[in-house]
Amino acid sequence: MAAPKSGYRDESLPCGDGRDWENICRALADKRSRQEEELDWNLPAEAPLPYRYRWEHVKDVVENARMLARRLGADEDACVAAAWLHDIRKLEDQHGRRGAAEAVQVLKTTDFPQHKIGTVDIAIRLHEGFSSGRRDKPLEPLEAAILWDADKLTKLGVPQLAHILGTARAMHITQEERLELAESYTLEFVANTAESMNTEPALRIARIRYREMVGFVQIWRRQIDDPFGEPADGQPRILPSRSNV
Numbered sequence: 001m002a003a004p005k006s007g008y009r010d011e012s013l014p015c016g017d018g019r020d021w022e023n024i025c026r027a028l029a030d031k032r033s034r035q036e037e038e039l040d041w042n043l044p045a046e047a048p049l050p051y052r053y054r055w056e057h058v059k060d061v062v063e064n065a066r067m068l069a070r071r072l073g074a075d076e077d078a079c080v081a082a083a084w085l086h087d088i089r090k091l092e093d094q095h096g097r098r099g100a101a102e103a104v105q106v107l108k109t110t111d112f113p114q115h116k117i118g119t120v121d122i123a124i125r126l127h128e129g130f131s132s133g134r135r136d137k138p139l140e141p142l143e144a145a146i147l148w149d150a151d152k153l154t155k156l157g158v159p160q161l162a163h164i165l166g167t168a169r170a171m172h173i174t175q176e177e178r179l180e181l182a183e184s185y186t187l188e189f190v191a192n193t194a195e196s197m198n199t200e201p202a203l204r205i206a207r208i209r210y211r212e213m214v215g216f217v218q219i220w221r222r223q224i225d226d227p228f229g230e231p232a233d234g235q236p237r238i239l240p241s242r243s244n245v
């Protein structure tokens with residue numbers, strides 16, 4: 001396997017030419033993500049970013065929002081625009097409220113259907129938090145529920161553990177500290193996130209992802225604490241590698 005070249009590379013960048021609303025939203029999300037990441041990594045000017053955690057997060061939220069909008073019959077334009085723009089003011093307090101206000105101004109200057117801007121505004125305003133959504137009282141309108149779910153889904157699952165272990169705060173720490181970071185994130189920080197989902201497909205997959213990430217950190221803990229230990233239920237099944245399929 002070839003070693004990756006140094007510095008973060010994303011073949012999907014740079015972001016379009018800004019001719020239509022989605023390219024404009026995407027370019028703004030890229031720019032603001034980069035500002036946040038540069039501050040966080042605190043590297044010399046011109047040094048390549050090792051990993052772009054905010055950008056990766058926003059792209060995942062967009063994909064989740066698009067899929068949920070299609071599956072649930074929501075307004076896809078509003079969901080996608082809200083997803084691209086939801087964290088553009090992430091560095092500030094009340095980033096949902098501030099991000100929504102800026103998103104409205106940005107979308108007004110584009111070819112985005114103007115009658116949908118109000119929906120984007122509400123969705124971004126309501127997306128803040130990790131577990132304040134209530135399954136028994138879904139957010140409204142549906143597009144706000146979808147942005148919440150799309151955003152919070154990215155916080156759950158094994159890929160999210162790889163994601164947080166690639167951030168600046170996970171650099172220069174020991175293996176034990178990495179495990180502790182993964183454990184506290186999983187068992188405390190996002191312990192109630194799955195149950196905050198608003199929509200049925202998101203709730204279903206969030207519960208699966210949460211179970212699997214708990215299983216992952218438990219296996220990791222066992223292998224660290226007891227290097228010769230075996231799982232209680234016998235040997236894990238070895239799946240064929242992709243190259244053998």
Ligand SMILES: [Fe+2]
Nearest residue numbers: 086087127128
């Ligand atoms: Fe956010």
Ligand SMILES: [Fe+2]
Nearest residue numbers: 061086087151
């Ligand atoms: Fe987010």
